[in-house]
Amino acid sequence: MNVSKLMVVGAGQMGSGIAQVAAQAGLKVLLHDTQREFAERGLGTISKNLARSVEKQKISADDKELILSRISLSTDLADAKEVDFVIEAVTENMAIKTEIFRQLDEICPPHAVLASNTSSLPITEIAAVTRRPEKVIGMHFMNPVPVMKLVEVIRGLQTADEVYLLVEALAKQMGKVPVSVNDFPGFVSNRVLMPMINEAIYCVYEGVASPEAIDEVMKLGMNHPMGPLTLADFIGLDTCLYIMEVLYEGFGDSKYRPCPLLRKYVKAGWLGKKSGRGFYVYE
CATH class of the missing domain: 1.10.1040.10 (N-(1-d-carboxylethyl)-l-norvaline Dehydrogenase; domain 2)
Structure with a gap:
């Protein structure tokens, strides 16, 4: 499966960073948050980061505009019906995360993979609230996302091999180094x-x-x-x-x-x- 359109749920520090590296990798990105102002703030952070890269001559002004053009804002989770891949990056709370995964499972097309940027919570437990546990995985990015190379990739009990391989390839496409970690509290990093x-x-x-x-x-x-x-x-x-x-x-x-x-x-x-x-x- 090719990932061409990706949704990031949560436009805070982590979510906006993930959206930025995904857009830099050539993906169409939907940056979602519950309120328009939160999503716009996340986009503003991305724009500032890219402006800094232009100042340092790491990218051109045209590159910046091209990257920003790949990012759309969303305040309706129903927009996930068109995406191939979702990365959830909301607050570190099991009740909030599982409710989002329940909704995404209903909305997303059957082929879509659901990933969590959780820094400590069990992927198997998050996957259990969906009807696609084989397509649920952990993708723990480090902060600040545009700078830090590591992504911990955490398989749940039922995560399929092809889903792991897809996530490994996607992390590399985003310029990250994926490291396989088993589903234990806190993983390795924390x-x-x-x-x-x-x-x-x-x-x-x-x-x-x-x-x-x-x-x-x-x-x-x-x-x-x-x-x-x-x-x-x-x-x-x-x-x-x-x-x-x-x-x-x-x-x-x-x-x-x-x-x-x-x-x-x-x-x-x-x-x-x-x-x-x-x-x-x-x-």
């Missing part, structure tokens, strides 16, 4: 990353060192490009907490217990960069 972030938060909580000192140790001592607490603020502390809870619940192991300080910050509305305050203060 199963390794989130406990490290959580442990860094415990170091603040227990007074081992300041956030600045912890980040400096990891940057200078472990050659990380960004400290774990800066990274947590960038990801969103609510997202970090949610993924830690998925790991804790999924494995039932105390090593995944979210730090009480992480819970406190989220309850206070200190969600990181997006709220203006997390472990650091943002203007």
